[in-house]
Amino acid sequence: MAVTEPGKIRNIAVAGHRGVGKTSLAEALLFQAGKTNRLGTIEAGTTAADWDDDEHKRQMSLSGALVHVDWHERKINLVDCPGDAGFQADTYAALRVVEGALVVVSAVMGVEVNTARVWKRADEYELSRVVFVNMLDRERADFFRVLDALRAQLSERCVAVHLPIGVEHEVTGIVDLLHMCAYMDPSGGKEGGPQPIPDSLADQVQSYREKLLDAVVETNEDLMARYLDGEELPAEDVAHALKDAVTRDELYPVACGVATKNLGTTALLDLLVEGVPSPARKGTTIEFGDAKQAVFVFKTIADPFAGRISCFRVLAGPITGDTTLVDPRTHAKERLGQILLLNGKESEPVESLCVGDLGAVAKLKDVVTGDVLVDHEVPVEPPHIDFPEPVMSFAITPKAKGDEEKMATGLRRLSEEDPTLSLRRDPQTGEQLLSGLTQMQVEVAVDRLKSRFHVDVELHPPRVPYKETIRKEARARHRYKKQTGGRGQFGDCEIVIEPMQNGDEGQTYEFVDKIVGGVISQGYRPAVDKGVREAMEHGELAGAPVHGIRVLLVDGMEHSVDSSEMAFKIAGSMAFKEAYQKADPVLLEPIMEIEVTVPDESVGAVNGDLNSRRGRLQGMEPSGGMTTIKAEVPMAEILTYSQALTSMTGGRGDYHMQFLRYEEVPVHVAQKIIEQTKKEREEAKA
Numbered sequence: 279m280a281v282t283e284p285g286k287i288r289n290i291a292v293a294g295h296r297g298v299g300k301t302s303l304a305e306a307l308l309f310q311a312g313k314t315n316r317l318g319t320i321e322a323g324t325t326a327a328d329w330d331d332d333e334h335k336r337q338m339s340l341s342g343a344l345v346h347v348d349w350h351e352r353k354i355n356l357v358d359c360p361g362d363a364g365f366q367a368d369t370y371a372a373l374r375v376v377e378g379a380l381v382v383v384s385a386v387m388g389v390e391v392n393t394a395r396v397w398k399r400a401d402e403y404e405l406s407r408v409v410f411v412n413m414l415d416r417e418r419a420d421f422f423r424v425l426d427a428l429r430a431q432l433s434e435r436c437v438a439v440h441l442p443i444g445v446e447h448e449v450t451g452i453v454d455l456l457h458m459c460a461y462m463d464p465s466g467g468k469e470g471g472p473q474p475i476p477d478s479l480a481d482q483v484q485s486y487r488e489k490l491l492d493a494v495v496e497t498n499e500d501l502m503a504r505y506l507d508g509e510e511l512p513a514e515d516v517a518h519a520l521k522d523a524v525t526r527d528e529l530y531p532v533a534c535g536v537a538t539k540n541l542g543t544t545a546l547l548d549l550l551v552e553g554v555p556s557p558a559r560k561g562t563t564i565e566f567g568d569a570k571q572a573v574f575v576f577k578t579i580a581d582p583f584a585g586r587i588s589c590f591r592v593l594a595g596p597i598t599g600d601t602t603l604v605d606p607r608t609h610a611k612e613r614l615g616q617i618l619l620l621n622g623k624e625s626e627p628v629e630s631l632c633v634g635d636l637g638a639v640a641k642l643k644d645v646v647t648g649d650v651l652v653d654h655e656v657p658v659e660p661p662h663i664d665f666p667e668p669v670m671s672f673a674i675t676p677k678a679k680g681d682e683e684k685m686a687t688g689l690r691r692l693s694e695e696d697p698t699l700s701l702r703r704d705p706q707t708g709e710q711l712l713s714g715l716t717q718m719q720v721e722v723a724v725d726r727l728k729s730r731f732h733v734d735v736e737l738h739p740p741r742v743p744y745k746e747t748i749r750k751e752a753r754a755r756h757r758y759k760k761q762t763g764g765r766g767q768f769g770d771c772e773i774v775i776e777p778m779q780n781g782d783e784g785q786t787y788e789f790v791d792k793i794v795g796g797v798i799s800q801g802y803r804p805a806v807d808k809g810v811r812e813a814m815e816h817g818e819l820a821g822a823p824v825h826g827i828r829v830l831l832v833d834g835m836e837h838s839v840d841s842s843e844m845a846f847k848i849a850g851s852m853a854f855k856e857a858y859q860k861a862d863p864v865l866l867e868p869i870m871e872i873e874v875t876v877p878d879e880s881v882g883a884v885n886g887d888l889n890s891r892r893g894r895l896q897g898m899e900p901s902g903g904m905t906t907i908k909a910e911v912p913m914a915e916i917l918t919y920s921q922a923l924t925s926m927t928g929g930r931g932d933y934h935m936q937f938l939r940y941e942e943v944p945v946h947v948a949q950k951i952i953e954q955t956k957k958e959r960e961e962a963k964a
């Protein structure tokens with residue numbers, strides 16, 4: 279359907295934790311809406327959204343996929359986002375171009391690490407949200423427990439709009455509390471029309487319908503008055519008020535179903551159309567000046583056949599094929615060829631796209647993800663997407679000598695597709711380091727280097743990115759002075775250093791100028807800051823970067839002839855080192871969250887092993903002969919886990935790991951690392 283009105287579009291990112299059924303759900307929505315005529319599965323590698331060979335091999339999404347369906351004369355654009363922490367860049371980029379997020383959670387696991395991350399991002403972008411509790415059919419699934427968790431951990435404003443009929447493998451349908459009807463389990467076929475609600479559920483349905491109405495009328499004065507008067511509110515009025523509340527972020531409707539059986543999709547499609555605002559109602563905050571035509575490129579796909587494909591959102595338009603736009607970043611003219619609508623790897627040509635719609639074009643010249651293209655050159659600030667910092671670094675070498683250049687070129691191309699992947703040279707060892715968010719992300723890059731660029735490389739175990747910080751305040755003064763003959767050197771400063779709150783995550787350094795009476799002139803104060811920063815690059819404990827410190831420059835002295843920036847920089851650096859020693863410095867290490875799935879009989883061995891790696895067990899989830907163990911483990915202990923897991927499980931185990939936070943290294947472990955660094959430094963000096 280070529281839509282011509284922004285009011286008829288719904289842009290929705292399907293996001294959440296890994297493996298909760300996002301791709302399966304998108305598949306079911308496509309099927310139910312008649313876009314496809316069979317329900318593809320992850321297992322058979324036949325879903326529309328996971329179309330890449332690497333995704334089939336790993337049975338998980340590795341990048342965002344754009345699909346769309348038509349429902350009640352509305353066009354719903356869905357961006358199926360990867361849940362794995364290594365591929366978050368695509369998720370964050372997708373969240374930037376939609377009005378709504380369909381947050382999928384598992385009815386067994388509830389709120390998980392990446393559910394909370396997605397939620398937080400959606401908060402920042404003020405996205406409307408619908409939650410879908412999937413996998414109602416699984417062992418230990420519990421919709422009501424998950425609803426409580428959503429309300430407790432994400433927002434109290436989560437409110438059920440659907441209820442399950444039956445539990446676990448006996449789930450037979452769902453109730454739609456908005457339209458007061460039921461849908462029965464189609465077991466993977468097309469879902470049939472609305473049915474009467476089973477009598478046995480009458481009380482429960484009544485009670486949840488009241489909770490829903492209470493929540494909705496709470497957000498609408500007119501409705502509240504009518505409700506209090508005892509009026510039976512018509513479904514459309516309730517839906518209308520719900521949509522207003524969802525648009526304003528005042529309510530988060532919670533739906534449910536079973537993606538792999540196509541249960542719950544009719545009610546969900548209705549909810550997306552009725553509940554999520556269109557671009558006409560909510561619109562974008564991305565800047566495009568006074569341009570009459572503008573698009574924002576949120577994703578680049580390196581298609582082996584079609585070349586580079588740029589996915590974009592129309593900011594101002596309409597946009598027709600064969601239009602020439604300009605990229606203010608490069609000042610280059612870019613001709614848009616045929617405009618495409620995507621459905622995973624399939625594409626359909628369309629004549630034009632209206633404001634708010636999502637589409638794609640192939641073969642732009644120099645456009646990268648994040649660019650805004652406009653019809654005439656206006657100074658636009660492309661939206662900043664805050665991508666997480668890569669934490670896993672592996673030394674990488676080509677297997678064949680002479681392939682260095684080819685490897686670097688390939689990795690550069692891959693990092694254009696994924697901004698959280700980076701290649702750099704370690705100044706200390708001269709090695710090439712490939713960094714990413716997770717080991718899996720780096721391994722996928724290595725696979726792609728081979729399949730797309732024909733370079734075979736070897737990965738060496740990553741180094742642990744330790745950090746250092748301080749636990750208490752300290753003060754130090756240093757005078758740097760050389761005044762023997764000729765022009766001398768003089769810099770004198772006194773600083774106070776103190777720990778910053780949340781220094782491990784948010785801001786990690788702050789310099790505060792507290793000089794009064796000009797005892798150091800304005801021009802020299804930044805030099806002190808520079809000296810401190812330099813000293814912080816390699817902490818005195820283990821040579822790790824120092825984080826989370828506020829430095830106050832409180833006093834000092836200067837010499838009318840001998841002072842220089844250089845002298846103050848050295849004084850700043852030395853003062854910092856002295857204060858640092860007194861400030862109770864500690865070593866911090868990255869803690870990873872690991873999810874290990876193993877056959878039930880290996881659980882004991884795997885738990886014991888995690889324990890010996892200083893792991894802390896967070897939970898276990900048995901399901902059909904396999905158990906998923908969740909634990910927090912220091913990265914240093916788990917660098918070479920795959921071999922251990924293979925031998926403990928006879929190759930039947932699987933794991934995913936992601937960075938969680940920094941924590942203080944226990945004293946006895948820290949001592950060893952500090953001694954080791956000392957030894958290495960002395961050896962380097964010798």
Ligand SMILES: Nc1nc2c(ncn2[C@@H]2O[C@H](COP(=O)(O)OP(=O)(O)OP(=O)(O)O)[C@@H](O)[C@H]2O)c(=O)[nH]1
Binds near residue numbers: 299300
């Ligand atoms: N029993 C059951 N299994 C499901 C359901 N939904 C998905 N699955 C299975 O769960 C696994 C993960 O499903 P996906 O659709 O790949 O999940 P995802 O959230 O897209 O995963 P990532 O994109 O890798 O984060 C697959 O094996 C699916 O067949 C469901 O409702 N019930």
Ligand SMILES: [Mg+2]
Binds near residue numbers: 300328
């Ligand atoms: Mg997926």
